[in-house]
Amino acid sequence: MAYAFLVLIVALAVPHVSAQGTPAPPSTSPTPNLPAPLSAAAQEFLDGHNQARAAVGVGPLKWSERLANGTSRLVRYQRDKMGCKFANVSNSKYGGNQLWASGGQAVTPRTVVDAWVKEKEYYNHTDNSCLPNHTCGVYTQVVWRKSLELGCAQATCVKESASLTICFYDPPGNTVGESPY
Ligand SMILES: *[C@@H]1O[C@H](CO)[C@@H](O)[C@H](O)[C@H]1NC(C)=O
Numbered sequence: 242m243a244y245a246f247l248v249l250i251v252a253l254a255v256p257h258v259s260a261q262g263t264p265a266p267p268s269t270s271p272t273p274n275l276p277a278p279l280s281a282a283a284q285e286f287l288d289g290h291n292q293a294r295a296a297v298g299v300g301p302l303k304w305s306e307r308l309a310n311g312t313s314r315l316v317r318y319q320r321d322k323m324g325c326k327f328a329n330v331s332n333s334k335y336g337g338n339q340l341w342a343s344g345g346q347a348v349t350p351r352t353v354v355d356a357w358v359k360e361k362e363y364y365n366h367t368d369n370s371c372l373p374n375h376t377c378g379v380y381t382q383v384v385w386r387k388s389l390e391l392g393c394a395q396a397t398c399v400k401e402s403a404s405l406t407i408c409f410y411d412p413p414g415n416t417v418g419e420s421p422y
């Protein structure tokens with residue numbers, strides 16, 4: 242790891258209490274809509290997520306420019322107005338994962354996703370439980386089968402010498418009482 246004294250703090254994922262209706266079927270548009278090529282960062286976020294999902298037999302997420310734009314606005318707001326603190330995403334209609342990292346440089350998307358997936362070691366899929374005094378909700382959002390789309394953005398906060406990453410998931414995961422996959 243290239244970061245000597247990097248401190249990574251993973252935000253608590255907010256469970257979604259609202260019972261989700263059946264998710265809308267993926268739109269089957271007859272006109273093939275060729276998406277613009279993804280940025281290297283977007284591809285790295287997507288690859289990290291989709292590798293973790295494939296490892297437990299869950300299908301891949303698709304990149305969403307709409308979600309990415311949403312996280313981009315939010316992460317810049319947290320940088321400019323909120324001292325680089327975690328955003329309050331508890332009322333969001335999307336699932337939200339966040340990572341705060343020390344240091345004046347943005348951490349790579351791979352480092353971010355690896356930090357989230359690290360919670361996997363505390364997660365027991367047999368009974369959908371998490372080790373006491375640990376959290377697993379960030380990991381379970383990453384591998385949540387019903388989440389289909391992903392968008393992420395990062396901001397570097399010069400004054401705080403830190404960076405913040407936010408990803409949104411649609412539909413949101415972590416519905417209370419449901420297993421991620
Ligand atoms: C996302 O933001 C870009 C740049 O501001 C804009 O060109 C694009 O139309 C937006 N896309 C969506 C789906 O909101």
Ligand SMILES: *[C@@H]1O[C@H](CO)[C@@H](O)[C@H](O)[C@H]1NC(C)=O
Nearest residue numbers: 255327328329330331332333
């Ligand atoms: C986040 O927002 C919700 C609803 O707006 C509020 O109830 C909650 O206290 C807020 N959490 C924090 C940490 O500010």
Ligand SMILES: *[C@@H]1O[C@H](CO)[C@@H](O)[C@H](O)[C@H]1NC(C)=O
Nearest residue numbers: 364365366367368369370372
């Ligand atoms: C996971 O949960 C099951 C069912 O409660 C239990 O039998 C098993 O020992 C747990 N696995 C670990 C690694 O704790």
Ligand SMILES: *[C@@H]1O[C@H](CO)[C@@H](O)[C@H](O)[C@H]1NC(C)=O
Nearest residue numbers: 363370371372373374375376
């Ligand atoms: C969890 O943390 C609390 C408070 O720090 C401590 O009292 C408790 O023993 C811990 N439980 C386990 C299972 O580690």
